[in-house]
Amino acid sequence: MAGVTHDSSVVQLGFVEEAVEWRLRSSQFPSKVGGKPSWLSLGELPGPEELSCELCGQPCVFLLQVYAPVPEKADCFHRTVFVFCCRNAACYSFNDRRSFKVFRSQLPRRNDFYSYDPPPDEPLDDVEGERLGNPYGVELCRVCGCLGPKICSRCHVAHYCSKDHQVMDWKAGHKKSCVEGGSKETGVSTFLFPENELVVEPEEMQSVTDPEPESSTEPAAQLAVDNITVPGFASNCLDEKELEAMAKSESEEDKVFQNFKQQIAIEPEQVLRYSRGGSPLWVSAKNVPQQESIPHCICGAERIFEFQVMPQLLNHLNVDTLDTSIDWGTLAVYTCAESCDTGNEYLPEFLWKQDYSH
Numbered sequence: 334m335a336g337v338t339h340d341s342s343v344v345q346l347g348f349v350e351e352a353v354e355w356r357l358r359s360s361q362f363p364s365k366v367g368g369k370p371s372w373l374s375l376g377e378l379p380g381p382e383e384l385s386c387e388l389c390g391q392p393c394v395f396l397l398q399v400y401a402p403v404p405e406k407a408d409c410f411h412r413t414v415f416v417f418c419c420r421n422a423a424c425y426s427f428n429d430r431r432s433f434k435v436f437r438s439q440l441p442r443r444n445d446f447y448s449y450d451p452p453p454d455e456p457l458d459d460v461e462g463e464r465l466g467n468p469y470g471v472e473l474c475r476v477c478g479c480l481g482p483k484i485c486s487r488c489h490v491a492h493y494c495s496k497d498h499q500v501m502d503w504k505a506g507h508k509k510s511c512v513e514g515g516s517k518e519t520g521v522s523t524f525l526f527p528e529n530e531l532v533v534e535p536e537e538m539q540s541v542t543d544p545e546p547e548s549s550t551e552p553a554a555q556l557a558v559d560n561i562t563v564p565g566f567a568s569n570c571l572d573e574k575e576l577e578a579m580a581k582s583e584s585e586e587d588k589v590f591q592n593f594k595q596q597i598a599i600e601p602e603q604v605l606r607y608s609r610g611g612s613p614l615w616v617s618a619k620n621v622p623q624q625e626s627i628p629h630c631i632c633g634a635e636r637i638f639e640f641q642v643m644p645q646l647l648n649h650l651n652v653d654t655l656d657t658s659i660d661w662g663t664l665a666v667y668t669c670a671e672s673c674d675t676g677n678e679y680l681p682e683f684l685w686k687q688d689y690s691h
Contacts, residue, residue, distance in 0.1 A: 349602075362452070364399050367528040367649075373411060374444075374677045375471050377676075377677050381479070381494045383436075399607065408441050409672050410441050411440040412440075414639065415436045433684045433686065437679065501524065531604070589618040607640040613665040615663065616662035620687050622685050632669060636670060636683050647660065661688060662689045664686055669682070
């Protein structure tokens with residue numbers, strides 16, 4: 334249940350750790366990566382259209398959630414930000430954020446779904462079906478764990494978010510279990526990312542007098558960029574001003590990327606950096622959003638930076654292929670500065686995708 338703190342002067346780092354299944358249930362208010370989402374509000378979940386990739390139209394898969402209450406706001410006693418992404422690697426074009434979705438949910442301490450008291454630090458039998466069954470009457474897709482308005486016409490038990498997931502589940506085993514009543518979960522692990530807990534701890538800053546970290550500590554997440562080439566740089570037709578401008582651009586790009594590598598080398602396994610109201614650690618000097626690039630919340634308030642997803646997370650998702658694969662440099666998530674009251678609804682937030690410069 335431990336959530337992040339909201340001191341913008343302190344960066345909190347997220348790490349992937351294995352956890353027993355019951356600790357990742359909604360009632361434990363987890364931060365986690367992969368598996369099915371552990372929804373906070375169990376009232377008005379985002380629908381299939383809201384969770385579809387804007388590029389291919391396919392259902393997005395759950396990527397991660399961060400439990401981040403805002404102590405000074407009574408309606409944010411519980412608060413979680415959810416990130417979803419497309420499973421289709423072809424949708425991950427350069428600096429294109431349209432294959433991602435972000436939603437925020439928050440609840441007061443006294444709400445319709447959870448006890449006023451803190452959750453027990455042990456599994457309870459009466460909530461065993463929470464993630465497997467039908468919590469609070471919410472029908473969930475048995476493939477992805479999102480809202481499942483469609484139902485199998487034969488067994489009238491299995492629910493799905495889309496025809497695509499119904500077909501996927503049919504091939505995975507529902508064809509057999511359907512005639513037996515359809516209650517048996519087939520599970521489609523090939524669609525979901527591996528499930529793990531996301532634990533956070535404060536970043537320990539390295540002293541400027543400390544020796545530079547060895548290059549072997551660099552994470553294997555496409556961080557080895559030795560040469561940043563500039564097209565046409567070798568051309569003899571460039572005048573002195575153009576050459577100077579290119580050299581300056583190349584120098585700034587190298588400076589930003591080297592700072593990124595040096596910063597994360599202190600804790601190379603970090604998969605998330607949390608600093609609500611702070612600033613992201615960019616991988617490139619290019620495609621950095623200006624304030625006007627970040628749309629306001631639907632309530633009218635500005636959105637502020639809350640956390641970023643690091644490229645190291647890709648190592649835990651089993652997405653590497655010989656062809657095109659899911660990839661990013663960093664994902665910066667911006668949320669409503671006022672964390673406006675959502676009731677039981679999930680409100681969309683904003684994500685900025687930055688890739689390594691070509």
